[in-house]
Amino acid sequence: MRRRGLLQTPFALGLAAPALAATPGAGRLRVVPQANLTSLDPVWTTAVVTRNHAFMVYDQICAQDAQGTIRPQMAEGWVVEADSLAWTFTLREGLRFHDGEPVRARDCVASIRRWARRDPFMQVLWPDVAEVTALDDRRFRFRLHKPLPLLLMALGQTQFPCFVMPERLAATDAFQQLRDAVGSGPFRFLADEWNPGQRAVWARFDGYLPRQEPVDGLAGGRAPRLDRVEWTVISDPATAANAMVTGEQDYWEYPLHDLLPLLRRSRELVVEQRLLDGTYGICRFNHLQPPFDNPGIRRALALAIDQRDYMRAVAGNEPGGWETCEGVFACNSPLANGAGSEVLKTRSLDRARTALREAGYANEKVVLVAPGDYPQINALSLVTADLLQRMGMNLELVSTDWGTLVQRRTSREPVEKGGWSLIHTTASGQSLSLPVFHLFLRANGDAAWFGWPRDAEIERLRAAWIAAPDLAMQRQVAEALNRRAMEVLPYLPLGFYWQPSAWNRKVTGAFRAPATVFWGVAKD
Amino acid sequence: MFAYVIRRVLQTIPVMALVALFVFSLLYISPGDPAAVIAGDQATPQDVERIRASLGLDRPYLVRFGTWLWAILHGDMGTSIFTNLPVTTMIAQRIEPTLSLMALTLVLAILIAVPMGVVAAWKQGTLIDRAVMGFAVLGFSVPVFVVGYLLAYVFALELDWLPVQGYTSLSNGVLPWLENLVLPAIALGGVYIALIARITRATMLEVLQQDYIRTARAKGAGQSSILFLHALKNAAVPIVTVIGIGIALLIGGAVVTESVFAIPGLGRLTVDAILRRDYPVIQGVVLLFSFVYVLVNLLIDLAYTLFDPRIRY
Numbered sequence: 001m002r003r004r005g006l007l008q009t010p011f012a013l014g015l016a017a018p019a020l021a022a023t024p025g026a027g028r029l030r031v032v033p034q035a036n037l038t039s040l041d042p043v044w045t046t047a048v049v050t051r052n053h054a055f056m057v058y059d060q061i062c063a064q065d066a067q068g069t070i071r072p073q074m075a076e077g078w079v080v081e082a083d084s085l086a087w088t089f090t091l092r093e094g095l096r097f098h099d100g101e102p103v104r105a106r107d108c109v110a111s112i113r114r115w116a117r118r119d120p121f122m123q124v125l126w127p128d129v130a131e132v133t134a135l136d137d138r139r140f141r142f143r144l145h146k147p148l149p150l151l152l153m154a155l156g157q158t159q160f161p162c163f164v165m166p167e168r169l170a171a172t173d174a175f176q177q178l179r180d181a182v183g184s185g186p187f188r189f190l191a192d193e194w195n196p197g198q199r200a201v202w203a204r205f206d207g208y209l210p211r212q213e214p215v216d217g218l219a220g221g222r223a224p225r226l227d228r229v230e231w232t233v234i235s236d237p238a239t240a241a242n243a244m245v246t247g248e249q250d251y252w253e254y255p256l257h258d259l260l261p262l263l264r265r266s267r268e269l270v271v272e273q274r275l276l277d278g279t280y281g282i283c284r285f286n287h288l289q290p291p292f293d294n295p296g297i298r299r300a301l302a303l304a305i306d307q308r309d310y311m312r313a314v315a316g317n318e319p320g321g322w323e324t325c326e327g328v329f330a331c332n333s334p335l336a337n338g339a340g341s342e343v344l345k346t347r348s349l350d351r352a353r354t355a356l357r358e359a360g361y362a363n364e365k366v367v368l369v370a371p372g373d374y375p376q377i378n379a380l381s382l383v384t385a386d387l388l389q390r391m392g393m394n395l396e397l398v399s400t401d402w403g404t405l406v407q408r409r410t411s412r413e414p415v416e417k418g419g420w421s422l423i424h425t426t427a428s429g430q431s432l433s434l435p436v437f438h439l440f441l442r443a444n445g446d447a448a449w450f451g452w453p454r455d456a457e458i459e460r461l462r463a464a465w466i467a468a469p470d471l472a473m474q475r476q477v478a479e480a481l482n483r484r485a486m487e488v489l490p491y492l493p494l495g496f497y498w499q500p501s502a503w504n505r506k507v508t509g510a511f512r513a514p515a516t517v518f519w520g521v522a523k524d
Numbered sequence: 525m526f527a528y529v530i531r532r533v534l535q536t537i538p539v540m541a542l543v544a545l546f547v548f549s550l551l552y553i554s555p556g557d558p559a560a561v562i563a564g565d566q567a568t569p570q571d572v573e574r575i576r577a578s579l580g581l582d583r584p585y586l587v588r589f590g591t592w593l594w595a596i597l598h599g600d601m602g603t604s605i606f607t608n609l610p611v612t613t614m615i616a617q618r619i620e621p622t623l624s625l626m627a628l629t630l631v632l633a634i635l636i637a638v639p640m641g642v643v644a645a646w647k648q649g650t651l652i653d654r655a656v657m658g659f660a661v662l663g664f665s666v667p668v669f670v671v672g673y674l675l676a677y678v679f680a681l682e683l684d685w686l687p688v689q690g691y692t693s694l695s696n697g698v699l700p701w702l703e704n705l706v707l708p709a710i711a712l713g714g715v716y717i718a719l720i721a722r723i724t725r726a727t728m729l730e731v732l733q734q735d736y737i738r739t740a741r742a743k744g745a746g747q748s749s750i751l752f753l754h755a756l757k758n759a760a761v762p763i764v765t766v767i768g769i770g771i772a773l774l775i776g777g778a779v780v781t782e783s784v785f786a787i788p789g790l791g792r793l794t795v796d797a798i799l800r801r802d803y804p805v806i807q808g809v810v811l812l813f814s815f816v817y818v819l820v821n822l823l824i825d826l827a828y829t830l831f832d833p834r835i836r837y
Contacts, residue, residue, distance in 0.1 A: 198788030
């Protein structure tokens, strides 16, 4: 018995209400999520925390296994016509939404249409989709203008998943936020217990029909083994660590790297990697304004950077906590390559200074905006700031909060008018694995991600990749893309770190997946 | 008296109107964009623009202010940009923990600080006086979050007497409620205790020099009677004033304390809303805090009449 329990005994009899006598149930998992669940709509926002919520509440037509292969999930299967211009999907029998209504093909069609308006991947494919229609309650069909071998990958992706919701909800405009969370996934969202910023609760959906295959990444049987999953937002990492050590919480999704040694010292806790891919550091230039509109100056900085410094600043010296990755595609992904990446392996301040001089740097001010409230991105920013100073550049480091940064990065103005020169961000390995949704590799000027690089060759290669008929050709194009990216440098890759999770030893069944999910997990 | 109360209540209307204008304008000119936060890191500038338009954030200042003010006059504080929940619902969800924390802190602070100040004045220049003043300096100097972490380390991690974090509603029992709030209240109360103790001591020192105290002593009144009946009552007006001013300190300190102890109160709601630029929530919470502060000042003014019969409104 814990000492606190002993203290309570004589007083609790008289003062505590009966409800509190109940101890936490074995089927109740108390989780510290990576962020506050503010929105319930996974189409309206791309926030990871909302996506994790959606994985509990909604199901997918098809899903990604641990090897990245797309497998059927709600779908029993699909048939592709001989000319590849029509795909017919058939739903499994007996699927139901949490409100008791059966899942019908028209729900899938409405969900696909809403999701396609927001997902960058599907937006690329959508012009070649002639129509998506429900054939009957269990079958729906894509009719295409031309063969789309990437269609399945888009539908089953984890980056911006296509979740199925009832037609009445999916009919909502994609830019309007849903307030209801009714899906057909393994857990029901308990809206009356939702206190944004503090608590969100899900209960097992007894009507869920899991697949019979064993769990494999996000594919396979999504059998719920917990009665309840309770998220408590603890914004202070030290407090979250203490709550894990004292057993007040069972699972911490994203412990701060600084606190991992403390957690590892506790015999009650397991600290392990659950996510299948790492988190990548990105240094983004503003290509519209001096000095980084000059490719020679971008190259000078590339010559100086040492990814190991960045990763140590974020994840410390823990063995296996991070890796370098000198290419634009996620390492260990099928397209990963280092063609032309020598520039990132130079790591020479002297050569960088020389290159800077030769590029004609005229002491233009460099405004680097760093988010002080975002520890990982702030650490990346400070390493670059140090490097710029040592290179002799005229640096102004603006330390602000993330909310301000995301607004300021939209400014295309010169730095004297509130613009910026350099920002940093992070991205999942998933999002950097394919050119089709690799935002930082887009170089279509005004339509590109903040920084707005413009390079016709990169765009040509990207289109060539989408049209490539097989993996061999895709890899060939990916090498050309990497080489070109290392010449024009739309951004600088800074390596990647692993984000482990921590959980109590009473928690069993945690498996590796591309996202944090709680089916298959139990608590003794 | 009644007329005075009515007059003061009416005076709150222009005050609140000014606060509303100030808060709205400040948020309008401050950097940050909720649409960009909602859209996420992977969104394109076009996505951000469309979200901004859907939220009405692209409308002119006067249109937005007018719409908001009109809604406020109808008792509608708006809807959170992020959660899509009414601001009043969100405030209602969070008000109990904050009120509990502030009330417990207030009670603890008064119970500890006033006797400390009285004793320090009575034992002026002695070790007790120095100890009390030393504590006051410490209370002023050590930040709330440092005290919070130290308390959590000792009483939760090492001794395992109290929980590290969280809040249990009073409806679930007094003991669980207290269990979660004792450490945060002590952490938050440190600076408040220091402030009240110092003012109590200073005022008591002045009062204890008065002729009527000498007279009471000459009449053979007991020490405790002199201190608490004769002196303290006459020293009460500045002490009550400081307690009232200190409520603002409590509101500020509650933000930090709620973060350290993961208490789901209004302070945490405010910080989260500010970081995300959830304008309706920020406006609603600031209006509420301002109203509470105005109300507390009114109550303090009225309390003066209890301690000093010469004060009449």
